[in-house]
Amino acid sequence: MNNLLVLPIVIPFVTGIILILLWKHRTLQRLLSVAGAVALLITGFVLLADVWANGIQVIQIGDWPAPFGITLVADLLTCIMVILGGLMVVSVSIYSLTNIDPERESFGYHPLLQILMMGISGSFMTGDLFNLYVWFEVMLISSFVLLALGGERDQLEGGIKYVILNLMSSGIFLAAVGTIYALEGTVNMADLAVQIRESSQPGIIQALAMMFLVAFGIKAAIFPLYFWLPSSYHTPPAAVSAIFAGLLTKVGVYTLIRVFTLMFVRDVAFTHNLILILAGFTMVSGVLGAATQNEFRRILSFHIISQIGYMIMGLGLYTPLALAGSVFYITHHIVVKTNLFLVSGVVHHLRGTYQLKKLGGIYQIYPMLGILFLIPAFSLAGVPPLSGFWAKFALIRAGLEIEQYWIVVAALAVSLMTLFSMTKIWAEVFWKADPIADSAAQENPSLVTIPYLILPIAGLALVTMIIGLLSEPFFVLALQAAEQLMNPMEYIQAVNPVVEGAL
Amino acid sequence: MEVLLAFVVGGLYAAAFYMLMRRSIVKLILGLGLLGHASNLLIFTIGRVSRGNPPVMAHGEDVLLPPYADPLPQAFILTAIVIGFGVQAFATILVKRAYQTVGTDDFDEMISTDRPA
Numbered sequence: 001m002n003n004l005l006v007l008p009i010v011i012p013f014v015t016g017i018i019l020i021l022l023w024k025h026r027t028l029q030r031l032l033s034v035a036g037a038v039a040l041l042i043t044g045f046v047l048l049a050d051v052w053a054n055g056i057q058v059i060q061i062g063d064w065p066a067p068f069g070i071t072l073v074a075d076l077l078t079c080i081m082v083i084l085g086g087l088m089v090v091s092v093s094i095y096s097l098t099n100i101d102p103e104r105e106s107f108g109y110h111p112l113l114q115i116l117m118m119g120i121s122g123s124f125m126t127g128d129l130f131n132l133y134v135w136f137e138v139m140l141i142s143s144f145v146l147l148a149l150g151g152e153r154d155q156l157e158g159g160i161k162y163v164i165l166n167l168m169s170s171g172i173f174l175a176a177v178g179t180i181y182a183l184e185g186t187v188n189m190a191d192l193a194v195q196i197r198e199s200s201q202p203g204i205i206q207a208l209a210m211m212f213l214v215a216f217g218i219k220a221a222i223f224p225l226y227f228w229l230p231s232s233y234h235t236p237p238a239a240v241s242a243i244f245a246g247l248l249t250k251v252g253v254y255t256l257i258r259v260f261t262l263m264f265v266r267d268v269a270f271t272h273n274l275i276l277i278l279a280g281f282t283m284v285s286g287v288l289g290a291a292t293q294n295e296f297r298r299i300l301s302f303h304i305i306s307q308i309g310y311m312i313m314g315l316g317l318y319t320p321l322a323l324a325g326s327v328f329y330i331t332h333h334i335v336v337k338t339n340l341f342l343v344s345g346v347v348h349h350l351r352g353t354y355q356l357k358k359l360g361g362i363y364q365i366y367p368m369l370g371i372l373f374l375i376p377a378f379s380l381a382g383v384p385p386l387s388g389f390w391a392k393f394a395l396i397r398a399g400l401e402i403e404q405y406w407i408v409v410a411a412l413a414v415s416l417m418t419l420f421s422m423t424k425i426w427a428e429v430f431w432k433a434d435p436i437a438d439s440a441a442q443e444n445p446s447l448v449t450i451p452y453l454i455l456p457i458a459g460l461a462l463v464t465m466i467i468g469l470l471s472e473p474f475f476v477l478a479l480q481a482a483e484q485l486m487n488p489m490e491y492i493q494a495v496n497p498v499v500e501g502a503l
Numbered sequence: 504m505e506v507l508l509a510f511v512v513g514g515l516y517a518a519a520f521y522m523l524m525r526r527s528i529v530k531l532i533l534g535l536g537l538l539g540h541a542s543n544l545l546i547f548t549i550g551r552v553s554r555g556n557p558p559v560m561a562h563g564e565d566v567l568l569p570p571y572a573d574p575l576p577q578a579f580i581l582t583a584i585v586i587g588f589g590v591q592a593f594a595t596i597l598v599k600r601a602y603q604t605v606g607t608d609d610f611d612e613m614i615s616t617d618r619p620a
Binding site: 130133134137140141144145148151152153154156157158159160161163164167168171174175177178179181182230231232234235292293294295298 | 519523528531535538539541542543545546549550551575576579582583586589590593594597598600601604605610613614615616617619
């Protein structure tokens with residue numbers, strides 16, 4: 001019993017409520033929004049220290065013993081995700097101070113961001129499948145509103161696709177949860193883990209595993225279920241794009257990792273090989289989609305898809321090293337991807353467009369911004385010694401160890417294509433001459449005048465450098481997290497101490 | 504009863520996916536509604552339908568004696584209905600705004616965010 005576990009949910013919830021009460025007080029809202037985000041980040045670190053020292057932590061809500069009540073569980077992966085969520089919301093809430101216009105602020109942007117975080121943290125913390133559905137809906141509905149807030153044509157068009165496909169995924173998820181309850185009489189994930197391993201109906205379990213794969217696959221944007229992502233992520237303001245790009249699809253990846261390491265591991269040869277094949281297609285189709293695009297954020301959106309492929313590649317390989325690679329990759333990717341979207345927002349702030357054709361010459365005027373773009377961009381492509389290199393290195397080595405050569409080849413080729421995309425953005429936006437003939441007449445405000453936009457970018461770039469240059473402790477943490485995922489007995493016993501013996 | 508409900512659930516899913524694949528955005532909303540109903544009814548049916556056996560202990564009993572209806576699927580469905588209601592309301596408004604802004608209800612015309620610009 002550890003009350004610390006409710007904090008990642010309660011902090012954004014309380015902050016959100018206070019922000020709603022302060023509807024008309026814009027300055028107070030802005031201050032509190034950042035404060036709430038910082039509190040969430042700190043909670044993440046405290047939680048990690050606790051779990052690192054004392055093992056997996058559990059709280060049974062209302063003191064109803066598992067499997068009857070709702071359980072919140074924090075293992076190392078959960079803590080890592082909560083910290084990353086906190087880091088992103090700190091960056092984005094500071095960035096929003098300049099990026100989000102007063103109109104959107106007056107229609108509740110700040111409370112929505114906090115409620116979104118509540119849904120995300122809840123999805124990370126919960127140990128109960130139906131509760132997970134509820135957190136998904138909390139997260140989805142606030143993301144729907146954030147996406148459509150402002151009501152521009154692109155936002156509404158992209159919003160409809162996003163809403164419909166995600167609601168379909170929820171419908172499938174709900175049906176799967178109901179069916180699994182009818183089959184096993186429980187929705188507690190640790191209890192299900194035991195029941196499913198002993199189940200006498202492997203056929204239905206397999207079918208349910210596929211329903212979960214589809215439901216979470218839509219949310220994680222894996223091949224061939226990702227079409228909502230590239231048609232919606234480039235439409236809202238950069239701050240919203242950035243937090244979506246960093247966190248939302250990763251919640252899908254997290255739940256995939258959770259259910260396919262804890263529950264559905266009876267027929268690894270089938271399920272995890274299927275995941276591996278999907279990972280390959282996700283990587284390749286995402287990066288090819290990016291190559292056809294000529295708009296800053298659309299290129300980045302397609303790269304999210306291709307990167308999701310790497311994350312579930314580790315799950316598909318299903319060895320401790322591969323899962324550690326996945327965890328490391330998620331850590332690296334969330335930081336880097338959010339940062340790239342934030343940079344695109346600064347370019348838009350300076351030039352008023354995301355079209356590569358209309359941009360140019362940024363490096364000449366803003367060399368610092370160029371460097372701040374290059375750090376996450378090269379990291380995304382996996383150039384050593386930045387964070388992306390180590391993440392890919394671990395995954396590729398894991399692939400070689402169990403002789404899945406084709407996925408290794410795909411991963412390496414996609415990395416090269418990623419570098420091509422990033423150099424395309426670099427050449428078009430930063431390097432080539434400004435296509436607007438009369439560029440001297442343009443206003444070129446100094447970067448010092450937009451500190452709220454630059455600070456988060458610089459901070460996240462620093463984090464990328466630290467993960468890359470001092471990767472040892474991060475990797476030890478990822479390996480430990482992977483150990484816990486590969487040996488679910490610790491998780492099961494933490495939730496339900498009466499379970500004995502080995503699986 | 505279960506067999507009848509099973510056919511109803513199947514029919515609802517079929518209708519839902521048919522509606523979701525239409526081009527009109529209004530029919531999308533109807534499809535989403537039907538999808539929610541189908542899932543809820545599926546949980547209801549699969550959670551064992553029984554009549555006249557409330558999960559209530561008779562006076563003087565210490566434990567609940569079978570047969571009794573399982574209340575949990577109904578709790579799931581109630582939660583899902585509430586969530587579905589909110590989401591439907593939002594989706595309806597979204598579709599209305601999109602229709603007003605884009606000027607069409609044809610999904611095939613809403614491609615400006617998908618085409619490479």
